[in-house]
Amino acid sequence: MSEYPLFVPCEEEHLAAVLTVPDDAATALVLLLTGTGAPRSHRFQLWTRTARALAEHRIASIRMDYRGIGDSTGRLLQPVLGDRRLDQAVTVARAGMAIVGTTRLAVVGNCSGAIVAMGVAAQMPECEAAICILPRLVQLGGVNRAAMQARKFRIAGLLRRSKSLRRLVTGTLTGTKDVPSEPVRRSFEPALDHARVLFLYSEHDRDPYVGKSRRLLEQMAAKLTPARRARLEIETTVEGPLHGFESTAVQAMVIDWVVRSLVKIQRPSDAPAGAAARPKR
Amino acid sequence: MERYRRFEDPVGGFREEFVQPVLGLGATVGVLARPMGETRAVGWVISHSFGLEQVHLGRLDVIVARALSAAGFPVFRFHGQGYGDSERGMDVAGLSSHLAESVGAVDLLKRVAGVEAVGVMGARFGGAIAALTADRLELPLLAMWNPTVKGGQFMRDFLRSQVLADIVETGEGGGASDLQSIQDQLSTAGWADIKGWTLTKGAHDEIAAVDLLIGVQRFRGSALVGAVSRTGTPPSAAAALTKRLRDLGAAPSLHVIQDPNAAQFGQFRWRTVDGGQSKRDTQLELNEKLAEATVGWAVSVVEQSRHEVEAPR
8 A cells, every 4th residue: 555645736726736646557547525624634534544444455445635724835814605615526536547547436524524525526427426524514594594603602401401492492493394405406306316325314413403404314325217217326324413524433333334335336347448547647 | 536635825925735744642743834035944733632622712713823933933733632633532632642743843853954943832722732842842932822721720620611501401410529529530430521521530630730831941032921801900920920930030921802702712613693593703803813922922022033133143
């Protein structure tokens, strides 16, 4: 296994990335994406460890810093969900595929990185799979947004102590109809036209957003055509919480699950003739 | 692939190159930032903090490195073992590994063409590593931002973060008994899972024993003690360290930067806004202020030292 740190040009910026390639010819490339703020290796070296585990299965990977994050250039004060990060991810994926010399791609992301991953799958026909860990899928309305924001203030304590007020707020948060956010709306079904899309949630993530997202995902799945539905997998693990990966056991579980899923999807025997390749120097 | 290892930023006035040296116990990834224009003879090594603070303060290191390079200084930053793209895992990270890597990084930078003297810098625990490295190698320059002066306090806060997480998760526990149970686990198992970080007993004990007011003994150079404060009053630890350095015969400069988010310095810096629809970096503007203050100080001490050398006797 070898690792190559790179600055990938992207418009006027340079995106930092690390390409990991197996000693034997790579069967495919996996793009590893983080949520807002985390650098390419992710917390606790999660993606570094995942990349090295994938390399043992002849799968190359590239992990990247978005603009203004990690060692990338640019200034980032407040990213917007689904903003130019998708363009950045596609640029890095294409650079990685060109260097490795493969036409096979999969993408993995967590939190907002999972939304970007879905976007990559929708935009790149050569993307065979997207793994989405703990993504928030819902577009909140004004009332829900205000309720979410209020959780951080003193009034939240008052609400938690009062049963009737708590019921009112919970009813507001769960009773309104949820709709997918714009980036999810744009990419969910187009991704499933050609790629397998895997979602991973945990029973232990109690963020109301997660509960809403899981319910919404079930609703979205029910409306899919049989062909698209066959490419969708939703898994809820009993381990967790996944948020922040703040347990060594959860980190190990996530790495193992991601690697097993990708190995299953991208078995070398499935590779089209000539797809296996070595990196171009 | 070679052409992707470096880039130039003519507008920013710096260029950067990825390097993959062996530092401490294994190979790692670092970035050498250099000026586009005239290069000064002084280079800087940036030592990062411990645990998840390496992630939270990582962008500060990048912003400072680029600002210093634009001002003419070569700067080297890197991932220590157990962090980022390094070869080894969290279980090897501790005071010894951080110090060995910092010393190795100084040695690496000294071999860069044109670099005649090296200074070290860092935030929080990285500041402590910078101080101990500067002391051990008797370097002429040192810069720290909210340095960890007492390792015992740093470790207690580190362990408490797990206790607090347990309280939030389960609604139970808290207090001295839980801290004791973590200490017991460190003693019996040799390690403990602290919010996802593998903390070994060796790392805990080494770091807990750090006391810069005793441990720094030989440093006689110029030092920036940067203090981030909500009120504008420097933390007592920074003031005590400044006095200690002065007593040793060094030339410390205490610089206070007032910021409403000072208490969160070194912690998760992305605040959810717009009802959870977006996040905002609460530390970006502070990082830029720290970079500006550091560059101003570095340029002034280097210029002053040059004038003293050039002045007719």
